[in-house]
Amino acid sequence: MKAAVLYEPNTPLVIEDLHIDPPKAGEVKVKVAANGACHSDLHVMTGDMRMPLPMVLGHEGAGVVAEVGAGVTSVKEGDHVVLSFNPVCGICHYCTQGKPHLCETRPKALGALLDGTTRLRKNNDEIFHFAYTASFAEEAIVHESCAIKIREDVPLDRACFVGCGTMTGVGAAVNTANVQPGSSTVVIGCGGVGLNVIQGCALAGARQVIAVDLLDSKLEFAKTFGATHTINPGQDDAFKAVMELTGGRGADYAFEVISTAKTIELAFKMTGRGGVCTVVGVSPDGARISLNPNIFCLMEKRIQGSYYGSTRPRIDMPRLLDMYMDKKIKIDELVSKTFALEQVNEAYDLLKEGSGVARSVIKFF
Ligand SMILES: NC(=O)c1ccc[n+]([C@@H]2O[C@H](COP(=O)([O-])OP(=O)(O)OC[C@H]3O[C@@H](n4cnc5c(N)ncnc54)[C@H](O)[C@@H]3O)[C@@H](O)[C@H]2O)c1
Ligand SMILES: [Zn+2]
Ligand SMILES: [Zn+2]
Structure with missing residues (x-):
């Protein structure tokens, strides 16, 4: 599958074919439909935010569940999901306090999924996942808690913004x-x-x-x-x-x-x-x-x-999309430009310039 990979800070993202493993137990494979261009990816591209490289960037995504690993119960193949970059265990100190955005599982796995390993490879070389989502890619493997089921009448190139900018x-x-x-x-x-x-x-x-x-x-x-x-x-x-x-x-x-x-x-x-x-x-x-x-x-x-807007992803994300469908919050007005994955660097050139653009979206299908 095609993905946008950062090899060195301050070099363009490289669009190339990567191998993606099947989902392990508790994981979900998502066919990514759309992904917003957030400044946090740009912090990694410029080296302001140091991450293990090479890495697939992208963390403001939405798509359709393609496959579920063993034990996954909250989504099934064909479900529409927003990708959350905040894995939630449900049982740690913070999850128990009702603050899942501070979940203690998060800091343990920079650039990897929760078990400390990655699902992405190029010629047997490991490629890291940005923000547990790595959604500048045709497919993404995420922890079940990062695949938030949403209603199916929301266009996925709008739903993706709830994955970061709108929620945050x-x-x-x-x-x-x-x-x-x-x-x-x-x-x-x-x-x-x-x-x-x-x-x-x-x-x-x-x-x-x-x-x-x-x-x-x-x-x-x-x-x-x-x-x-x-x-x-x-x-x-x-x-x-x-x-x-x-x-x-x-x-x-x-x-x-x-x-x-x-x-x-x-x-x-x-x-x-x-x-x-x-x-x-x-x-x-x-x-x-x-x-x-x-x-x-x-x-x-x-x-x-x-x-992440102190999010409780499974409550707040579907609720924000209900509000969008009821015209109580604006998302359409945010989307200034639409690009294909091959044009992801152009989307980031525009973000750097800033003028005339609120948010760009990278559309896969
Ligand atoms: N806290 C979180 O969970 C979270 C989540 C997502 C993004 N972020 C961060 O939020 C920040 C904003 O992200 P974004 O995607 O909206 O970025 P953006 O580049 O779209 O927006 C930044 C805005 O700041 C303006 N600006 C720059 N310098 C300025 C100055 N000196 N005075 C006034 N305005 C100035 C720019 O013109 C631009 O409109 C980034 O640092 C991003 O990493 C945080
Ligand atoms: Zn973001
Ligand atoms: Zn937790």
């Missing part, structure tokens, strides 16, 4: 930050994930949703997704503008959805007393931020991270 963004606002009705919010970074934070804030009933991005084209998308105000920090002082819009207080909820120290520090600065700053962006390995610790005690400001 809406979940950061609704699950992690728990944005309250009537509150003020600011979102720095209006890419595929940030636009979903914006729609999550709007969905939660925020009175103000202030979008901040260097590209005016992204700010236009932001308005479509529910931004009440937009600020381009290339043209205006974003901190001053947010303070003015919030009566000098700062926002009740701030979100950083890029991944630079400067923008994380800015988001914290824009957070008002008693407010909470949520970091969604994935920073380069070794990055550090600088904050004045007295702000924690004197202003009761908090800073926290959000991983």
